[in-house]
Amino acid sequence: MPCVAVVADDAGSTVVDAGQSPAHAHLVQLAMAEAGLPAACRLVYTHHHWDHTWGACAWEVEEIVGHEAGATLLSAEADRPWSHAYLQQEMAANPRLGPSFKARARSMNGWEDFAVRPPTRTFTDRLVLPGGIEVRHVGGNHAPDSTVVAVPDSGVLLLGDCFYPPPYHLREPGPAGEEIDLPQLTALVAEGFDWYVDSHSPPWRPPSS
Numbered sequence: 001m002p003c004v005a006v007v008a009d010d011a012g013s014t015v016v017d018a019g020q021s022p023a024h025a026h027l028v029q030l031a032m033a034e035a036g037l038p039a040a041c042r043l044v045y046t047h048h049h050w051d052h053t054w055g056a057c058a059w060e061v062e063e064i065v066g067h068e069a070g071a072t073l074l075s076a077e078a079d080r081p082w083s084h085a086y087l088q089q090e091m092a093a094n095p096r097l098g099p100s101f102k103a104r105a106r107s108m109n110g111w112e113d114f115a116v117r118p119p120t121r122t123f124t125d126r127l128v129l130p131g132g133i134e135v136r137h138v139g140g141n142h143a144p145d146s147t148v149v150a151v152p153d154s155g156v157l158l159l160g161d162c163f164y165p166p167p168y169h170l171r172e173p174g175p176a177g178e179e180i181d182l183p184q185l186t187a188l189v190a191e192g193f194d195w196y197v198d199s200h201s202p203p204w205r206p207p208s209s
């Protein structure tokens with residue numbers, strides 16, 4: 001499961017990425033309650049991919065912040081008739097969707113209360129949220145709306161998937177399509193944060209720090 005970050009604040013916590021499913025969101029909510037963290041008032045999407053956004057309908061928040069390019073894509077996703085049968089049908093039509101759509105099928109127990117939630121508040125380049133949380137568009141090969149989130153006074157930069165290769169079904173076949181976005185990663189590391197948190201590995205520190 002992709003990571004979900006919580007920036008705790010007595011005025012309401014900001015949750016960065018929604019989880020891959022309502023069930024995943026509920027796990028995070030349970031962990032927040034057990035840790036005594038203030039309830040979420042806001043979601044921020046690092047990008048529109050399903051494993052970062054499909055949990056959104058399980059969060060009761062005042063706003064969902066996301067880049068404008070992702071808002072367009074998620075509005076289209078919200079109109080698709082998601083179900084296990086639909087996933088099967090799409091995979092049959094395009095076998096390269098297999099890795100993504102099989103993972104979606106595994107993560108979803110049911111579809112009754114499910115909805116894709118586009119952002120309710122969009123931005124183009126940069127946005128500073130209450131508490132000084134900086135949300136910044138970086139784009140790149142993985143997703144056009146890739147966004148990083150800097151947590152003030154923590155030395156932490158949340159990266160989402162912003163330096164990963166494109167999703168499998170959008171990659172050029174062959175080794176070139178599997179390469180990470182090294183210029184993107186190098187530029188972000190050069191910013192000198194103490195900790196970097198991408199969505200599919202443990203938090204890491206740059207080698208030099």
Ligand SMILES: [Zn+2]
Nearest residue numbers: 047049142161
């Ligand atoms: Zn992604």
